[in-house]
Amino acid sequence: MTHTQKRIIVNNIVMFLSTMSAVIGIGFLFWILSVLILNGVDALSWSIFSQEGAPPGYEDSGLKHALIGQLMIVSIATFIGVPLGILAGTYLSEYGQKSKLAETIRDISDIMMSAPSIVIGAFVYAIVVVPMGHFSGWAGSVALTIIMLPIILRTTDDMLQLVPSTLREAAFALGAPKYKVIIQVVYRGAKAGILTGVLLGVARVAGETAPLLFTSFNDNFLNTDMNEPMASLTVTMYNYATSPYEDWQKLGWAAAFILSMFILSLNIIGRLFLLKKKGK
Amino acid sequence: MSIIIDKLFAHVSKFIAIAILLLVAWIFTVLLQNSMASIEAFGFDFITESKWAPNLEKFGALPAIYGSVVSTFLAMILAVPLAIGVAIFLSELAPARLKSPVGVSIELLAAIPSVIYGMWGLFYFVPIVRDIFGGIGISMLTAGIVLSIMILPFMAAVTRDAMNTTPDILKESAYALGGTKWDVIKDIIIPYAKAGIIGSFILALGRAIGETMAVTFVMGNVHKISTDLTAPATSIPVTLANEFTEADTELYYSSLFELSLMLLVISFTIISIAKFYFLRRKRTA
Numbered sequence: 001m002t003h004t005q006k007r008i009i010v011n012n013i014v015m016f017l018s019t020m021s022a023v024i025g026i027g028f029l030f031w032i033l034s035v036l037i038l039n040g041v042d043a044l045s046w047s048i049f050s051q052e053g054a055p056p057g058y059e060d061s062g063l064k065h066a067l068i069g070q071l072m073i074v075s076i077a078t079f080i081g082v083p084l085g086i087l088a089g090t091y092l093s094e095y096g097q098k099s100k101l102a103e104t105i106r107d108i109s110d111i112m113m114s115a116p117s118i119v120i121g122a123f124v125y126a127i128v129v130v131p132m133g134h135f136s137g138w139a140g141s142v143a144l145t146i147i148m149l150p151i152i153l154r155t156t157d158d159m160l161q162l163v164p165s166t167l168r169e170a171a172f173a174l175g176a177p178k179y180k181v182i183i184q185v186v187y188r189g190a191k192a193g194i195l196t197g198v199l200l201g202v203a204r205v206a207g208e209t210a211p212l213l214f215t216s217f218n219d220n221f222l223n224t225d226m227n228e229p230m231a232s233l234t235v236t237m238y239n240y241a242t243s244p245y246e247d248w249q250k251l252g253w254a255a256a257f258i259l260s261m262f263i264l265s266l267n268i269i270g271r272l273f274l275l276k277k278k279g280k
Numbered sequence: 281m282s283i284i285i286d287k288l289f290a291h292v293s294k295f296i297a298i299a300i301l302l303l304v305a306w307i308f309t310v311l312l313q314n315s316m317a318s319i320e321a322f323g324f325d326f327i328t329e330s331k332w333a334p335n336l337e338k339f340g341a342l343p344a345i346y347g348s349v350v351s352t353f354l355a356m357i358l359a360v361p362l363a364i365g366v367a368i369f370l371s372e373l374a375p376a377r378l379k380s381p382v383g384v385s386i387e388l389l390a391a392i393p394s395v396i397y398g399m400w401g402l403f404y405f406v407p408i409v410r411d412i413f414g415g416i417g418i419s420m421l422t423a424g425i426v427l428s429i430m431i432l433p434f435m436a437a438v439t440r441d442a443m444n445t446t447p448d449i450l451k452e453s454a455y456a457l458g459g460t461k462w463d464v465i466k467d468i469i470i471p472y473a474k475a476g477i478i479g480s481f482i483l484a485l486g487r488a489i490g491e492t493m494a495v496t497f498v499m500g501n502v503h504k505i506s507t508d509l510t511a512p513a514t515s516i517p518v519t520l521a522n523e524f525t526e527a528d529t530e531l532y533y534s535s536l537f538e539l540s541l542m543l544l545v546i547s548f549t550i551i552s553i554a555k556f557y558f559l560r561r562k563r564t565a
Contacts, residue, residue, distance in 0.1 A: 207393025
């Protein structure tokens, strides 16, 4: 066998192996998605949305408590996290720029983004749950806000930097003060990008479970008081799935299906926004 | 008037940005404060002691550390070759028509929350491991496998991005000299993208160490060091997820905080190494 033949054979083997890796990767995606759809659609029914949790064995139990709890915890986290994140990102891009302080904040937020979320849960437990004396929806929202902040901050920073500086200069030349330039010119130019960051940030925290285990805890019944322990889809899913009762496990699958469809669509919508922007 | 608003806007946004730094410092302080009781009671023995017995007020973190290290190691062994393969496929091999849908699918795989990986692992993977390797299926091995699937898409996507930064002209020159695709990949692309690829692996390692829900379902939370991979085990995050709400004494509670602190320090260190040594170049680009 000549040297060239050998190289071609090795080449073909490697190409085959990497194609197989991609097939395996995609295979897992389809496996997980089909498991979710098969079990999820099977478990979906109207009572899922209209009924609260019930002890195992009861005919109509649903996820209303978890859906509403999840919605409240995540929206409040979004409400606090998004404006703070956007403002901090604005500082980095418009004021701090390449200064030492801004660079340090960027580095620390990047590291924060990959920090284990269960540790954030422990932190919030110590600063919110212990002083309050009990688990609460607020504590859950605070934990999610902390996880969301660095994501929003970094995407805002990146997106604002993409706005061409000639736009800012033109507005300054007209005599506009800096805050007006930022709000009316820079934000407008980066709108799609910031929105994408927000969508991805929300998608990311909506799937968080670990930090909620000991902050918002759980509740098997409907509760809309943020001062009390509150159900979330993710913690409910964890509790139901690890329970030995088949009807609870079924509800767990329904929760998993609803949640992943929500998160996947947020991701897809976010991507479409970015694509549209690039296309311009 | 607008000068005041201008100043206000600048100062408020600066204050919030600085608050992020203070927040990180605050997290470390709070975890350290809450760990003090355990640090004083056990000192360095906390790390080397393998007995974890809440009823006896005896807490040693060795089984959890061991579980974290072994499950992460397993996950990396399985995921690294797959991730390189997927990245090669996506950056060099896939026809243009397939590149984007396959790439997006892999990225969506990364967006699925880890609690769902855990649930899928419990119902679909545990039985398979039980049938093939014996034991009860809830084990270190299952945890390692589920973890590897969890970090695969992230690693593959970042590795692909690193590979894509190779200038076309370098690749074209190598092809012009008669290189096969594999020659070009191993002699041009991989050396060129080396820092980025290693960085992405270390970053994935950092995530795997802190990953909680994907493994909590399938690991078992048994505080025992066993060389048998099919035996149930525990890890630092699994212990935290299972026992945090159960802690009924100060020492128990404080030991769990010491575990959290250790986890945070470990992951900060790993992620910083990845960022500062390997992914630095990205900043200037």
